[in-house]
Amino acid sequence: xxxxxxxxxxxxxxxxxxxxxxxxxxxxxxxxxxxxxxxxxxxxxxxxxxxxxxxxxxxxxxxxxxxxxxxxxxxxxxxxxxxxxxxxxxxxxxxxxxxxxxxxxxxxxxxxxxxxxxxxxxxxxxxxxxxxxxxxxxxxxxxxxxxxxxxxxxxxxxxxxxxxxxxxxxxxxxxxxxxxxxxxxxxxxxxxxxxxxxxxxxxxxxxxxxxxxxxxxxxxxxxxxxxxxxxxxxxxxxxxxxxxxxxxxxxxxxxxxxxxxxxxxxxxxxxx
Amino acid sequence: xxxxxxxxxxxxxxxxxxxxxxxxxxxxxxxxxxxxxxxxxxxxxxxxxxxxxxxxxxxxxxxxxxxxxxxxxxxxxxxxxxxxxxxxxxxxxxxxxxxxxxxxxxxxxxxxxxxxxxxxxxxxxxxxxxxxxxxxxxxxxxxxxxxxxxxxxxxxxxxxxxxxxxxxxxxxxxxxxxxxxxxxxxxxxxxxxxxxxxxxxxxxxxxxxxxxxxxxxxxxxxxxxxxxxxxxxxxxxxxxxxxxxxxxxxxxxxxxxxxxxxxxxxxxxxxx
Amino acid sequence: xxxxxxxxxxxxxxxxxxxxxxxxxxxxxxxxxxxxxxxxxxxxxxxxxxxxxxxxxxxxxxxxxxxxxxxxxxxxxxxxxxxxxxxxxxxxxxxxxxxxxxxxxxxxxxxxxxxxxxxxxxxxxxxxxxxxxxxxxxxxxxxxxxxxxxxxxxxxxxxxxxxxxxxxxxxxxxxxxxxxxxxxxxxxxxxxxxxxxxxxxxxxxxxxxxxxxxxxxxxxxxxxxxxxxxxxxxxxxxxxxxxxxxxxxxxxxxxxxxxxxxxxxxxxxxxx
Numbered sequence: 001x002x003x004x005x006x007x008x009x010x011x012x013x014x015x016x017x018x019x020x021x022x023x024x025x026x027x028x029x030x031x032x033x034x035x036x037x038x039x040x041x042x043x044x045x046x047x048x049x050x051x052x053x054x055x056x057x058x059x060x061x062x063x064x065x066x067x068x069x070x071x072x073x074x075x076x077x078x079x080x081x082x083x084x085x086x087x088x089x090x091x092x093x094x095x096x097x098x099x100x101x102x103x104x105x106x107x108x109x110x111x112x113x114x115x116x117x118x119x120x121x122x123x124x125x126x127x128x129x130x131x132x133x134x135x136x137x138x139x140x141x142x143x144x145x146x147x148x149x150x151x152x153x154x155x156x157x158x159x160x161x162x163x164x165x166x167x168x169x170x171x172x173x174x175x176x177x178x179x180x181x182x183x184x185x186x187x188x189x190x191x192x193x194x195x196x197x198x199x200x201x202x203x204x205x206x207x208x209x210x211x212x213x214x215x216x217x218x219x220x221x222x223x224x225x226x227x228x229x230x231x232x233x234x235x236x237x238x239x240x241x242x243x244x245x246x247x248x249x250x251x252x253x254x255x256x257x258x259x260x261x262x263x264x265x266x267x268x269x270x271x272x
Numbered sequence: 273x274x275x276x277x278x279x280x281x282x283x284x285x286x287x288x289x290x291x292x293x294x295x296x297x298x299x300x301x302x303x304x305x306x307x308x309x310x311x312x313x314x315x316x317x318x319x320x321x322x323x324x325x326x327x328x329x330x331x332x333x334x335x336x337x338x339x340x341x342x343x344x345x346x347x348x349x350x351x352x353x354x355x356x357x358x359x360x361x362x363x364x365x366x367x368x369x370x371x372x373x374x375x376x377x378x379x380x381x382x383x384x385x386x387x388x389x390x391x392x393x394x395x396x397x398x399x400x401x402x403x404x405x406x407x408x409x410x411x412x413x414x415x416x417x418x419x420x421x422x423x424x425x426x427x428x429x430x431x432x433x434x435x436x437x438x439x440x441x442x443x444x445x446x447x448x449x450x451x452x453x454x455x456x457x458x459x460x461x462x463x464x465x466x467x468x469x470x471x472x473x474x475x476x477x478x479x480x481x482x483x484x485x486x487x488x489x490x491x492x493x494x495x496x497x498x499x500x501x502x503x504x505x506x507x508x509x510x511x512x513x514x515x516x517x518x519x520x521x522x523x524x525x526x527x528x529x530x531x532x533x534x535x536x537x538x539x540x541x542x543x544x
Numbered sequence: 545x546x547x548x549x550x551x552x553x554x555x556x557x558x559x560x561x562x563x564x565x566x567x568x569x570x571x572x573x574x575x576x577x578x579x580x581x582x583x584x585x586x587x588x589x590x591x592x593x594x595x596x597x598x599x600x601x602x603x604x605x606x607x608x609x610x611x612x613x614x615x616x617x618x619x620x621x622x623x624x625x626x627x628x629x630x631x632x633x634x635x636x637x638x639x640x641x642x643x644x645x646x647x648x649x650x651x652x653x654x655x656x657x658x659x660x661x662x663x664x665x666x667x668x669x670x671x672x673x674x675x676x677x678x679x680x681x682x683x684x685x686x687x688x689x690x691x692x693x694x695x696x697x698x699x700x701x702x703x704x705x706x707x708x709x710x711x712x713x714x715x716x717x718x719x720x721x722x723x724x725x726x727x728x729x730x731x732x733x734x735x736x737x738x739x740x741x742x743x744x745x746x747x748x749x750x751x752x753x754x755x756x757x758x759x760x761x762x763x764x765x766x767x768x769x770x771x772x773x774x775x776x777x778x779x780x781x782x783x784x785x786x787x788x789x790x791x792x793x794x795x796x797x798x799x800x801x802x803x804x805x806x807x808x809x810x811x812x813x814x815x816x
Contacts, residue, residue: 002576007564013454014286014558015313017328018503020279023308024332031334032274035308036567036579041559044455045513056561060568060676062575073513076488127488129503132332182557183588216620216671231562231673241589241617285726286558287585289600290775292551295580296604303606304546307580316727317785345785348760399760401775404604 003034004143005065009053010131011042012070018129022070022136025122029140038067045073047098048252051161052179052187054091055101056232063088068139070131071098081115081134082158083142083151090142092135097161104163116152164253166190173198173258175235177205177250184243185236188256192233198260203227205237205244206254217241275306276415277337281325282403283314284342290401294342294408297394301412310339317345319370320524323433324451324459326363327373328504335360340411342403343370353387353406354430355414355423362414364407369433376435388424436525438462445470445530447507449477449522456515460528462507470532475499477509477516478526489513547578548687549609553597554675555586556614562673566614566680569666573684582611589617591642592796595705596723596731598635599645600776607632612683614675615642625659625678626702627686627695634686636679641705648707660696708797710734717742717802719779721749721794728787732800734779742804747771749781749788750798761785 006026012018019040026033038057043049050071058067072079072094080095086106092115093099103110115134118125120141122133138151166175166189175190186205195213203210210227212220220226222241225248230236235256239247278298284290291312298305310329315321322343330339344351344366352367358378364387365371375382387406390397392413394405410423438447438461447462458477467485475482482499484492492498494513497520502508507528511519550570556562563584570577582601587593594615602611616623616638624639630650636659637643647654659678662669664685666677682695710719710733719734730749739757747754754771756764764770766785769792774780779800783791 005571005575007567009564015311015315015325016454017311017325018453020281020310020325020329021332021503023279023310024329024334024337027277027308027337028332028334031277031336034306034578036571037309037581038564038567039559039561043559053559053561053564057564057568060565060572062568062572064575065568065571074490077490079490126501126503126505128500128508132503181562182560218618218621218623228672229670231565231670231676233670236672287583287587287597288726289583289597290725292553292582292597292601293604293775295551295582296601296606296609299549299580299609300604300606303549303608306578309581346762349762351762398773398775398777400772400780404775 003032004030005036005061006033006139006143007036007038007061007065007067008040009038009042009050009067010040010070011044011046011050012040014041016040018131021129021132025132025136026140029137030143033140033143042071045071047071047096047161048163049179050098051101051163054099055105058089058091058102059087059105061089065089066139066142067091068135069093069098070135072096072130075130076127081130082155083113083115083138083148084110085148086110090148092139092142095159097159100161100163111148112155112158113148114152114155117150120146120151164189168194171201171260173260175256177252177254177256180245180250180252183238184245184247185230185238186244186250187230187232188235188237190235190256190258192229192235195229195235195258198258201259201261203235203237204257205248206250208248210237275304276302277308277333278305278411278415279308279310279333279337279339280312281310281314281322281339282312282342283316283318283322284312284403286313288312290403293401293404297404297408298412301409302415305412305415314343317343319343319368319433320435321451322370323373323435326371327377330361330363330374331359331377333361337361338411338414339363340407341365341370342407344368344402347402348399353402354427355385355387355410355420356382357420358382362420364411364414367431369431372433372435383420384427384430385420386424386427389422392418392423436461440466443473443532445532447528449524449526449528452517452522452524456511456517456519457502458509458516458522459502459504460507460509462528462530464501464505464507467501467507467530470530473531473533475507475509476529477520477522480520482509547576548574549580549606550577550683550687551580551582551605551609551611552584553582553586553594553611554584554614555588555590555594556584556675558585560584562675565676569676569680570612570684573681574687577684577687586615589615591615591640591705592707593723594642595645595707598643599649602633602635602646603631603649605633609633610683610686611635612679613637613642614679616640616674619674620671625674626699627657627659627682627692628654629692630654634692636683636686639703641703644705644707655692656699656702657692658696658699661694664690664695708733712738715745715804717804719800721796721798721800724789724794724796728783728789728791729774730781730788730794731774731776732779732781734800734802736773736777736779739773739779739802742802745803745805747779747781748801749792750794752792754781
């Protein structure tokens with residue numbers, strides 16, 4: 001039998017004892033889980049980053065995986081903690097919208113439970129560290145086979161994050177940079193599908209006009225700023241073997257605009 | 273049967289091949305352990321940080337866990353390596369006081385062994401990398417069930433780290449900042465218990481007077497500098513949704529002073 | 545039975561969803577693997593660093609370990625992906641020379657296969673993220689017991705990285721700094737064996753003359769710049785309790801020269 005998979009995602013930072021304490025508290029309830037670190041270096045309290053992170057990673061995990069997510073600026077206030085069942089997987093998250101991106105791209109509907117059953121929590125609960133005192137022990141109990149209903153009542157409403165969306169205005173696709181990875185690649189929210197369907201006249205990020213649309217980084221010489229379809233199937237702007245973020249001075253939220261000549265079904269450089 | 277839990281804590285840095293080599297050397301002896309990374313980004317050779325780290329994390333792990341700790345400025349000198357049994361768990365540490373904080377808060381007494389039995393070590397031992405050549409293979413053998421006595425003789429003395437302690441002088445509680453987390457929160461060594469028992473007149477960190485004592489970050493508006501009881505049950509100073517360390521220019525060692533009106537049993541904002 | 549060991553090494557960065565997505569894609573094929581993070585913070589697209597990293601770590605792992613390495617500046621171009629069998633272990637690597645250092649120090653010959661069998665890949669393969677879409681699922685299938693021949697045909701040629709080599713010119717050993725660790729220690733490619741066999745007249749790194757040759761850091765006072773034999777059995781230059789890289793302003797590629805008095809069999813301070 002396979003050990004239950006539990007992943008951990010936090011903004012605690014790479015040298016934090018908080019990550020270690022959470023792992024201990026979880027393993028103390030179920031030492032047989034397989035713990036998988038997703039990241040502990042998410043930008044502090046950045047819910048939009050967390051939302052993108054989860055929608056980029058969670059769908060690839062097998063059914064039955066439990067994802068524990070602690071990006072929690074509201075810790076110790078009245079914010080709820082939720083157990084979400086979605087697509088055969090489960091997430092334990094603060095009710096702050098950090099999973100909105102995942103929900104938007106899901107094909108099925110979630111079941112959501114409010115985590116209130118204190119018998120599953122640590123005996124003492126601090127005001128500032130629910131990751132260790134609530135999330136970790138609850139995750140331990142769930143990994144032992146506790147049904148979702150054990151954590152608390154099912155709920156029908158929760159916080160949604162206001163995520164920027166792209167839109168089509170005549171011959172323009174207007175979006176923005178929603179994620180910058182550690183290579184400095186700029187991922188936008190302009191759908192790859194829209195780009196593939198179009199004959200492109202120009203692509204701009206902020207005031208910078210991108211030189212070429214390519215299929216992959218290797219098609220242009222080092223130092224070129226190119227556009228391509230990202231691994232998330234959205235429009236991406238990258239500097240080949242460099243950092244587009246540094247080169248262009250771009251941050252999350254910078255507008256991205258694609259101008260089309262005429263709508264069409266294919267462009268020469270589109271991926272298959 | 274559950275795989276034996278072995279945790280790793282080092283100051284080797286996130287991109288270091290040294291962490292990877294240690295993992296290999298440990299798994300070569302026992303490929304069935306469950307390896308848990310606590311952190312590899314501890315500030316280099318900072319024993320006080322390491323001591324705080326361990327006391328904040330180790331107590332949450334289940335009995336039987338083995339913690340391998342390599343923050344080891346004295347590697348290759350005559351410093352000893354110790355196997356410590358404490359609270360049902362074990363630690364493999366350089367004898368440099370990195371576990372002093374853990375010992376001070378423990379309720380039971382440790383059994384300590386000097387690691388000298390070379391048959392458990394790697395065949396060649398380098399002068400600069402005992403993590404790979406001694407700690408890892410010894411941990412592997414211990415995880416296979418070797419009794420503590422196998423590593424070497426029991427000892428009754430070891431290095432203690434000089435940790436700063438807080439003290440009470442009349443109406444003042446005097447301590448200092450002993451740990452700064454990756455959010456920039458300032459954790460002091462002033463006991464939460466003392467704060468809860470007191471009616472607070474003022475709290476200062478260095479020359480900065482803290483505005484309010486709250487129960488959790490969310491009780492004050494973003495940007496406020498607040499005091500609260502930390503998850504380690506000590507006085508903490510934080511900037512809500514910001515970094516108090518950056519805001520106040522504070523480092524570890526900065527004095528923290530709590531002035532009390534009169535001793536009392538409770539304050540309004542104390543955690544339950 | 546022990547879970548199959550699969551290690552992951554990338555340059556994706558510590559907060560990247562790409563690492564998480566790769567783990568998910570691998571566990572989706574085989575949820576029973578034991579995943580071991582080697583590092584996800586390798587300098588972006590730095591093949592020489594990756595080569596040193598792998599040769600410093602891989603040899604310590606037990607037979608049967610599968611190492612997945614994604615430092616892949618050529619992703620999406622015609623570069624091949626290779627499955628390498630070497631020394632009883634396996635590596636899944638881009639064909640860009642990232643494993644050249646490992647090969648050079650190996651005593652046996654590799655068997656190498658070109659990864660072309662698409663039935664082992666993700667159903668959709670993006671142009672920019674073969675780590676998730678090819679490496680991860682192929683690793684999953686291999687960990688389930690697929691023989692190497694399943695991934696594609698055996699090949700006899702591959703890309704070799706041009707790694708700098710040290711040489712002996714009369715009384716001089718000439719090498720260079722090939723790796724700088726997170727402590728700022730400078731590791732050269734001058735063989736420890738050559739240093740041990742020599743009576744040393746002087747050691748210089750760039751224009752800086754090193755004060756002493758010692759056996760371990762602890763033999764000289766803090767702040768000293770010393771030479772010693774590294775844990776990789778090459779000449780290393782370090783600042784005791786400090787960073788030689790910062791102190792001397794040295795980067796990878798800086799020349800290292802050892803002048804010998806006369807060849808001899810031992811030096812006083814050589815390790816046993």
